[in-house]
Amino acid sequence: MMQFLLLFSRQGKLRLQKWYGAQATKQKKKITRELITTILTRKPKMCSFLEWKDMKVVYKRYASLYFCCCVEESDNELLALEVIHRYVELLDKYFGSVCELDIIFNFEKAYFMLDELVLGGEVQETSKKNVLKAIAAQDLLQEEETPQGFFEDHGLG
Amino acid sequence: MMPDVPVHKARLCVFAVINLAILLNVPRLEATMIVLNATSWQIAKMPDAPARFGPRPSEPLHGYLAFADPVHGCTNIKGPNVTSRTLQWIVLIKRDKCDFDVKVKNAQDAGYDAAIIHNVESDDIIPMGSGSVLHDRVTIPSVMIGKTDGYFLWELNLKLNYTLIIDWPPPFNPGILLPFAIVMGICFLLMLLLLVAKWIQGYRRERRSRLSTKHLKKLPIKKFKKGDQYDVCAICLDEYEDGEKIRVLPCAHAYHIKCIDHWLTKRKRTCPICKRKLFPGDHDTDSESGTESESDNEATNEVAPLLTAQNSNSRRGYSGTNYRLGGAAIGDASDSSSVDTVSDYDCLATPSTSVDVHGSSANTVHLIRNEDSSSYDSDSDHIHMLAAVGNEQNPSIQIVDDHYEVVTTPLPADDAGSAASPEATGSKGLWGLQKNRDRRDNDTEEV
Numbered sequence: 250m251m252q253f254l255l256l257f258s259r260q261g262k263l264r265l266q267k268w269y270g271a272q273a274t275k276q277k278k279k280i281t282r283e284l285i286t287t288i289l290t291r292k293p294k295m296c297s298f299l300e301w302k303d304m305k306v307v308y309k310r311y312a313s314l315y316f317c318c319c320v321e322e323s324d325n326e327l328l329a330l331e332v333i334h335r336y337v338e339l340l341d342k343y344f345g346s347v348c349e350l351d352i353i354f355n356f357e358k359a360y361f362m363l364d365e366l367v368l369g370g371e372v373q374e375t376s377k378k379n380v381l382k383a384i385a386a387q388d389l390l391q392e393e394e395t396p397q398g399f400f401e402d403h404g405l406g
Numbered sequence: 407m408m409p410d411v412p413v414h415k416a417r418l419c420v421f422a423v424i425n426l427a428i429l430l431n432v433p434r435l436e437a438t439m440i441v442l443n444a445t446s447w448q449i450a451k452m453p454d455a456p457a458r459f460g461p462r463p464s465e466p467l468h469g470y471l472a473f474a475d476p477v478h479g480c481t482n483i484k485g486p487n488v489t490s491r492t493l494q495w496i497v498l499i500k501r502d503k504c505d506f507d508v509k510v511k512n513a514q515d516a517g518y519d520a521a522i523i524h525n526v527e528s529d530d531i532i533p534m535g536s537g538s539v540l541h542d543r544v545t546i547p548s549v550m551i552g553k554t555d556g557y558f559l560w561e562l563n564l565k566l567n568y569t570l571i572i573d574w575p576p577p578f579n580p581g582i583l584l585p586f587a588i589v590m591g592i593c594f595l596l597m598l599l600l601l602v603a604k605w606i607q608g609y610r611r612e613r614r615s616r617l618s619t620k621h622l623k624k625l626p627i628k629k630f631k632k633g634d635q636y637d638v639c640a641i642c643l644d645e646y647e648d649g650e651k652i653r654v655l656p657c658a659h660a661y662h663i664k665c666i667d668h669w670l671t672k673r674k675r676t677c678p679i680c681k682r683k684l685f686p687g688d689h690d691t692d693s694e695s696g697t698e699s700e701s702d703n704e705a706t707n708e709v710a711p712l713l714t715a716q717n718s719n720s721r722r723g724y725s726g727t728n729y730r731l732g733g734a735a736i737g738d739a740s741d742s743s744s745v746d747t748v749s750d751y752d753c754l755a756t757p758s759t760s761v762d763v764h765g766s767s768a769n770t771v772h773l774i775r776n777e778d779s780s781s782y783d784s785d786s787d788h789i790h791m792l793a794a795v796g797n798e799q800n801p802s803i804q805i806v807d808d809h810y811e812v813v814t815t816p817l818p819a820d821d822a823g824s825a826a827s828p829e830a831t832g833s834k835g836l837w838g839l840q841k842n843r844d845r846r847d848n849d850t851e852e853v
Binding site: 258311312313314337338340341346347348349350353 | 708712
């Protein structure tokens with residue numbers, strides 16, 4: 250089971266976090282700080298997997314963003330890597346050539362997508378198509394619900 | 407070259423110099439002379455200046471006042487009234503007519519203990535000097551006072567037993583100046599060090615920001631032709647003429663070669679117009695590999711796409727799982743080229759993907775997935791996930807799914823070649839376990 254997923258920039262700024270296990274906020278902060286510093290100091294050619302406590306941390310850098318997830322020792326780290334990549338591909342497909350700024354400004358979408366893909370630390374939906382379909386439906390719903398201003402309604406906006 | 411010295415530092419310097427000058431001058435300031443009446447009541451206080459010759463007692467001198475006779479004291483002076491020797495005798499002499507030391511010598515010969523010489527033209531007080539050799543024989547102290555004070559003293563009625571106290575300034579002692587000198591010296595030294603450090607820092611920064619000639623040569627030079635898009639050199643504001651050599655920076659801004667080279671080699675390695683770095687990421691030239699840091703810097707940009715074209719196969723029409731990722735993760739970047747070729751090949755023919763996994767043994771395992779192009783659906787790519795799950799049961803590579811054939815080949819030299827044609831690998835007779843995929847199974851998954 251995946252324990253948590255962190256997205257952080259090369260500058261060490263946390264962009265996204267998802268915790269699948271119960272952790273105190275203090276503990277979360279501590280873990281985040283520790284992992285970010287550990288991973289940022291690693292060289293590009295170094296291994297993407299690292300043993301951490303009694304778990305395994307799998308990270309991968311995409312441009313300016315680090316995707317880092319922590320899995321249990323019995324889990325397959327290649328699978329974790331695959332999940333990360335699947336997530337990136339999802340983001341890419343949804344935003345169209347996704348960049349860090351997309352995730353910063355549309356973090357809720359990124360969270361939705363992650364929730365569609367992974368639930369409770371396990372892969373929920375392997376099909377990108379289905380995930381995107383769900384997100385598109387969600388967007389549509391959101392658009393309908395968004396109240397339009399008076400001026401916009403009359404084409405004056 | 408020399409960085410500007412900040413104003414406050416310059417002020418500090420000036421202040422220190424003035425302070426030092428004042429310090430050095432302190433012992434030269436005039437001492438004071440106090441006039442007391444018979445009841446020891448102070449009636450006047452006047453500034454005086456000790457002579458340069460004669461002794462300089464450390465204690466204040468207290469004595470009766472007497473007037474010189476003759477007033478200029480150039481010849482033998484009448485001696486003091488020796489009946490009263492409880493205090494010392496101080497004689498008042500006018501300036502002029504002869505040298506100071508002659509007057510003082512005469513007073514000394516007459517038996518006085520000290521001499522006061524007053525100015526006759528002004529209130530200026532000068533430390534008395536002497537031109538003759540007489541001053542060597544002067545053994546009494548002498549002071550000079552101003553004109554007003556001198557005539558004030560002349561007016562006094564000597565019957566009333568006025569006394570004088572001449573306060574001698576402490577002799578100049580270089581010993582007391584030493585701590586000051588040390589402190590000032592340290593201050594100066596510190597300032598100097600600070601200045602030098604700042605200068606070195608500035609020089610280094612400047613040097614770091616300048617462009618080396620080696621890099622300069624890499625920038626393209628163009629001969630200007632009529633009709634080119636460039637018209638004016640932003641540095642000299644001259645229009646380009648035919649045949650003039652211009653340098654085009656990577657940001658597509660052009661300048662005269664003589665204008666821009668000076669800027670680049672002496673100032674900064676940026677475009678003067680748009681401030682863009684000529685070589686992104688080369689701010690530290692002594693990094694081990696330029697290309698790596700360059701790509702590193704590009705990737706740190708927030709607007710850089712996470713999935714670049716070389717990073718993702720999905721850009722090339724095949725939305726299957728990117729095994730480039732896996733290859734990179736395993737740490738064998740050289741394999742990725744072969745994987746790329748495979749996917750290229752796949753796109754042309756049948757959508758099967760292979761991954762090279764270099765294990766600890768010298769074997770290469772090709773994981774090959776065969777699918778008919780007709781039945782290919784991007785949605786079915788989640789089979790890969792299943793394949794990866796299969797990994798869990800066995801630490802070594804063991805992926806057996808209906809859709810996969812696992813072909814193991816002893817690491818050949820023509821790795822890419824064999825990987826590029828999975829069919830050929832099979833036909834080469836290398837041992838492999840092969841299972842034809844079951845269409846029915848795939849169909850159930852797609853539901």
